[in-house]
Amino acid sequence: MSSQRSLPVPDGLDGMRLDQAVSRLFGLSRTAAATLVESGDALVDGFPRPKSDKVSAGAWLEVTLPSPVSEPAVVAGPVHGLRVIYSDDDIVVVDKPVGVAAHPSPGWTGPTVVGGLAAMGQNVATSGAAERQGVVHRLDVGTTGIMVVAKSEMAYSVLKRAFKEREVDKRYHAVVQGHLDPLRGTIDAPIDRHPTADYKFAVMNSGKPSVTHYDTVEAFRSASLVDVKLETGRTHQIRVHFAALRHPCAGDISYGADPTLAARLKLNRQWLHARELSFLHPRTQDEVRFVSDYPDDLTYALSVLQDAS
Numbered sequence: 177m178s179s180q181r182s183l184p185v186p187d188g189l190d191g192m193r194l195d196q197a198v199s200r201l202f203g204l205s206r207t208a209a210a211t212l213v214e215s216g217d218a219l220v221d222g223f224p225r226p227k228s229d230k231v232s233a234g235a236w237l238e239v240t241l242p243s244p245v246s247e248p249a250v251v252a253g254p255v256h257g258l259r260v261i262y263s264d265d266d267i268v269v270v271d272k273p274v275g276v277a278a279h280p281s282p283g284w285t286g287p288t289v290v291g292g293l294a295a296m297g298q299n300v301a302t303s304g305a306a307e308r309q310g311v312v313h314r315l316d317v318g319t320t321g322i323m324v325v326a327k328s329e330m331a332y333s334v335l336k337r338a339f340k341e342r343e344v345d346k347r348y349h350a351v352v353q354g355h356l357d358p359l360r361g362t363i364d365a366p367i368d369r370h371p372t373a374d375y376k377f378a379v380m381n382s383g384k385p386s387v388t389h390y391d392t393v394e395a396f397r398s399a400s401l402v403d404v405k406l407e408t409g410r411t412h413q414i415r416v417h418f419a420a421l422r423h424p425c426a427g428d429i430s431y432g433a434d435p436t437l438a439a440r441l442k443l444n445r446q447w448l449h450a451r452e453l454s455f456l457h458p459r460t461q462d463e464v465r466f467v468s469d470y471p472d473d474l475t476y477a478l479s480v481l482q483d484a485s
Contacts (some may be wrong), residue, residue: 233287269466272320274471318448361388363421366384412431415428
C-alpha cells in the first residue's frame with residue numbers, strides 16, 4: 177500500500193532540486209525519487225513541479241510513497257557463454273555474453289552475471305545491495321564484453337571509489353551509422369531519463385554530466401567502427417550520445433538505428449562491445465589490463481560492412 181507523507185522542506189535542503197530533496201528526505205534512490213516526482217506524486221505547496229525545480233525552506237511538501245518492493249534474489253544458475261578470464265582472492269573478471277544482466281532487478285527474469293558466478297562457485301563481496309553484491313560497474317543486457325566483480329570487501333571499496341573517481345580506463349568498440357565529423361572528438365552532454373519513454377535515456381539539460389571520447393578506427397560505406405573511451409559511466413551513455421549526434425549504434429532500434437541496416441547485418445541488438453578494462457589492482461596496486469574479442473554476431477556484422485566497402 178502507498179503512504180502519504182507531508183512536511184515542510186527543512187532549512188538544510190533550501191535551494192535543492194525537488195528530486196534530490198525527495199531522495200534525501202525519504203531515503204529513495206535518485207531514480208526512484210525522479211520517477212515519483214514525474215508521476216505527480218510529490219506536490220510543493222499543493223502543486224506538482226518539474227523534478228529540476230528548486231525547493232525553498234518552509235515550502236509544504238506532500239509525497240505519496242509507493243509500496244515497498246522486495247528486491248529480487250540472486251539465483252545461482254549456469255550462464256551459457258559467461259567466461260571467467262581472470263580470478264584471484266580479490267577480483268574476478270568475466271567476458272559477458274549478450275542477453276545477460278549484471279545482477280537481478282525488478283522485471284528481469286533472465287540470466288545474470290552474479291548468478292552465473294555463484295553457479296561456478298565464485299564467492300563475491302557481500303557489500304552493496306543484496307541482489308548486486310560485488311558489482312562495481314554494469315554492462316547493459318545487450319552489451320557484451322569485459323566486466324570486473326569484487327570478491328573481497330577491500331576490493332569492493334577500492335574499486336567503487338576508483339570507478340567513481342574516473343580512475344578506471346574503460347574502452348568500448350562500437351559500430352555507428354554514417355561517418356562522424358570530426359573523425360575524432362569528445363561528446364560532452366548531460367544525460368537524464370527520457371521525458372516520455374521509461375526504458376530510455378536522453379541528452380537533457382537536467383541530466384548528470386556525461387563525457388564520451390571517440391576515435392574512428394575504420395570507415396565503411398554506411399557506418400564507422402569507433403574506439404570509445406568513457407570518462408563517466410551513465411546508463412546507456414554511448415548509445416545516447418551517438419544517437420544524439422544522429423549516428424546511433426548499428427542495430428540499436430530503440431535509439432533510432434535503421435532497421436533495414438540492422439537486418440542486413442543480422443543484428444538483434446546494438447553493435448557495442450566492452451573491449452578493454454584497465455585499472456590498478458586493489459591489493460597490489462599494479463596496473464592490470466583485460467581485453468575481450470568480439471563475439472560472433474558482431475564479427476559477422478563487421479565482415480558484412482567490410483565486404484560491402
